[in-house]
Amino acid sequence: MPFLAGALAALGAGWVGFPHAIYKSRPQPVDFSHKVHAEKAGTKCEDCHAFREDGTFAGIPSLSTCAACHAAPMGTTAAEKNFIDAYVTPNREPDWASYAQQPENVFFSHITHVKLGQLKCEQCHGDQGASDKLRPYQVDRISGYSRDIWGRTLFQSKAAGAVPGMKMDDCVDCHRKQGLSHSCLDCHK
Amino acid sequence: MIAANKPNKIARYGMSIDLDRCTGCGACMVACAVENNVPPAHEGATARKGITWIRVFKVDNGEEGPARRSVFVPVLCQQCGEDTPCVHVCPQQAVEVDPATGIVGQMPERCLGCRYCMAACPYHARFFNWWDPQWPAGMEKTLNPDVAPRMRGVVEKCNFCHGRWHAAKERAAAAGKSEIEAGAYVPACVESCPTGAIRFGDLKDAASEPAVAAKDAHSFRLLEKLGTEPKIYYHSKRDWVRQVAAAPKPPNGKENARG
Numbered sequence: 001m002p003f004l005a006g007a008l009a010a011l012g013a014g015w016v017g018f019p020h021a022i023y024k025s026r027p028q029p030v031d032f033s034h035k036v037h038a039e040k041a042g043t044k045c046e047d048c049h050a051f052r053e054d055g056t057f058a059g060i061p062s063l064s065t066c067a068a069c070h071a072a073p074m075g076t077t078a079a080e081k082n083f084i085d086a087y088v089t090p091n092r093e094p095d096w097a098s099y100a101q102q103p104e105n106v107f108f109s110h111i112t113h114v115k116l117g118q119l120k121c122e123q124c125h126g127d128q129g130a131s132d133k134l135r136p137y138q139v140d141r142i143s144g145y146s147r148d149i150w151g152r153t154l155f156q157s158k159a160a161g162a163v164p165g166m167k168m169d170d171c172v173d174c175h176r177k178q179g180l181s182h183s184c185l186d187c188h189k
Numbered sequence: 190m191i192a193a194n195k196p197n198k199i200a201r202y203g204m205s206i207d208l209d210r211c212t213g214c215g216a217c218m219v220a221c222a223v224e225n226n227v228p229p230a231h232e233g234a235t236a237r238k239g240i241t242w243i244r245v246f247k248v249d250n251g252e253e254g255p256a257r258r259s260v261f262v263p264v265l266c267q268q269c270g271e272d273t274p275c276v277h278v279c280p281q282q283a284v285e286v287d288p289a290t291g292i293v294g295q296m297p298e299r300c301l302g303c304r305y306c307m308a309a310c311p312y313h314a315r316f317f318n319w320w321d322p323q324w325p326a327g328m329e330k331t332l333n334p335d336v337a338p339r340m341r342g343v344v345e346k347c348n349f350c351h352g353r354w355h356a357a358k359e360r361a362a363a364a365g366k367s368e369i370e371a372g373a374y375v376p377a378c379v380e381s382c383p384t385g386a387i388r389f390g391d392l393k394d395a396a397s398e399p400a401v402a403a404k405d406a407h408s409f410r411l412l413e414k415l416g417t418e419p420k421i422y423y424h425s426k427r428d429w430v431r432q433v434a435a436a437p438k439p440p441n442g443k444e445n446a447r448g
Contacts (some may be wrong), residue, residue: 055363105298105337107355112362183287185294189337189352 057110097137203420206400212385213261218382267419
């Protein structure tokens with residue numbers, strides 16, 4: 001019995017306490033809903049998360065992309081009003097945190113995967129288009145990497161698909177299954 | 190769908206260096222350092238402790254007076270294709286010969302800094318980071334985003350500007366192609382050489398300049414007798430240059446310190 005209590009306490013500390021100690025959490029600057037944009041405005045991923053002319057990926061859109069529609073409020077939500085007052089009107093870029101930002105020694109080409117590999121965005125990023133809220137961004141205090149990159153899938157089944165893995169193992173798994181090359185310098189720089 | 194785009198072309202990138210054209214200007218050394226985020230030499234760095242992925246050496250024929258002849262020899266990682274010495278000795282598997290390109294790659298994150306590879310390399314083409322990289326204020330803005338800077342305590346070396354290979358692959362993908370066209374990918378030293386002494390290409394492509402140079406009677410490789418099949422071919426029509434290269438030790442071999 002004391003063993004069981006001790007084991008439970010240790011597991012609790014490891015699974016609940018430790019993540020709070022190791023990850024620093026911060027909210028995203030804007031209360032943004034992908035779902036609203038996908039359903040009401042009918043936007044697709046690439047309408048905002050676009051490729052540049054040279055094929056490189058621009059990632060999170062800049063304020064001008066948002067302001068093209070939201071120069072004045074289009075709806076009645078407080079979130080939109082806050083966004084316009086705090087960012088669009090003073091022309092200030094929101095300080096977005098990128099969940100999927102890879103470490104600096106990783107080379108990843110979106111266009112290779114999207115155009116040549118014909119992968120859907122959801123395959124790696126999950127069904128972000130259906131999300132109504134932005135999760136808090138969690139960053140490892142020591143390495144500075146996003147929790148999505150390193151840690152999120154340790155105890156999650158990959159089939160569950162809630163937040164897909166973006167660790168090296170996840171990349172290599174897929175490359176192995178597809179019979180694609182997976183040497184070090186394929187993805188590291 | 191995906192299978193149709195599988196990269197199935199295996200390249201063996203190599204280089205030919207025409208020593209009769211090399212003027213020893215050192216543009217390749219500068220271009221290399223800028224391209225690959227090699228920081229300026231740290232205070233206290235010596236010729237052996239500094240980092241020079243490509244280095245121009247001055248070699249002469251050992252004669253004095255009017256009979257003296259000199260040649261400049263740029264030496265970089267020779268990208269050994271067989272029994273690659275650095276790969277064999279690495280206890281961390283931090284070095285590998287890339288199966289798709291033949292480039293000998295170094296993984297700084299795996300390197301533990303034992304420097305066995307530096308001892309094993311017959312060409313002294315590997316360098317140890319004795320200090321963390323530091324750039325003068327403002328110069329960090331000129332860093333190349335395609336190349337990750339290395340940290341103190343790891344070994345690094347030429348990788349044929351692998352960041353440029355990535356960029357070329359991405360440009361090809363944007364154009365809907367899975368293969369890089371010949372000439373779309375060249376290392377910085379090749380691009381910067383004002384006399385065109387350094388040429389780059391796929392040795393498997395018989396029309397590429399290194400492949401042509403490899404068959405030339407005036408071509409040679411450094412320490413060919415070791416059997417490591419280096420992929421850098423040197424070329425000189427001067428007999429004494431080829432004889433010096435074949436000799437166990439060049440007479441009065443000196444580094445071109447002023448580059």
